[in-house]
Amino acid sequence: MIPSHEPHIVPGTERGLMVVVVGPSGAGKDTLMALAARHFQGRPDVHFVRRVITRHGDAGGEHHLAVSPQGFASMEQAGSFSVWWEAHGLKYGIPSEVSVSLAAGNLVIANGSRSALHRFQAVFPRLKVVNVTARAEVLATRLEARGRETHEDIMARLARGPLTVRGDYDVVDLDNSDSLEEGERRIVEVLNGFLNELV
Template sequence: MTQQQNANPSAGSENGIMAVVVGPSGAGKDTLISLATEHFTNHPDVHFVRRVITRDGDAGGEDHISVSQEGFAAMRQAGSFAVWWEAHGLKYGIPAEVSSSLARGQLVVANGSRSALHLFQSAFPRLKVVNITARAEVLAGRLQARGRETHDEIMARLARGPLTVRGDFDVVEIDNSGSIEEARLNVIRVFNGFLQDLKQG
């Protein structure tokens, strides 16, 4: 469960767009962010955030900055995060340096959490939410393949909450129930749309 934590109210007073990517376990969020990063790697107006996480650097999954609990606390006290939150025993932080990219009018893409979206909304005036979803049976199959939970545990996880985003947010939904290539193209299309928004002011 994500606990309400902190948002820096001055972090997002800029011209750029913060796009936060969210989605349930098994939806393929990390994979799609990685593929989008590859596509936009040389684009001068797109910045992908490396989150600070109290998790081992070699734990797999996303490319992140690994710190200890003590290190995270010190960074938080120093004002090093634009947004930070806690979920499932880990702490996550969006570095305050993203404000420099936003001030330059860039599209900033961050891996987020649906239950922390109110923190992002407080920190970033121009917030876009990209919700990666998949049909329940697809999610169940992917989670089953990981082998970390029993079938009953997976069903209980999927029953705990909706797959959609609740709240007053500007949300784009991407269904990743089909091929990863189709979802990759959809993510790229969405990000290109945000870049068009930036050009139009």
């Protein structure tokens, strides 16, 4: 359930589009978002959200605002998040300021989670989902390279974890099995398509 004090956007006032990028471990979601952010750097109508996470600031991965669990709880109680969720022992928050950018008619892109899409849908009337995937053998190779799991554990996880998005969402599937250059081309193409909807 979304707490009642979380800010909702009033229907009819949201001119922009909220884009939530999701995908399984190894699909390269964070990398593609970083490449897309570099490509659109300097465009005032494209905003990449800096998430608030209860994770150390130098833990690697995306550029986020690191807070303590207590700090996150205080921000949540103060209504500082449009959406927040918990996964893998961490809490993630989308700052409520995104509503200003959406009201201005901008494209707002956030790193999300498939398990939290219902929360985004409840708050953002105009929601797009980009589901970053890759072929199973590519995911396995990338996950093995991290050295965090055994080959058997990885294959078992891939076997039980569907790569599709379940639910009534407007989804674009993006296969990121190939080169970084091809992945960047694909996500830029998708985001440009969304921008065309705002014209």
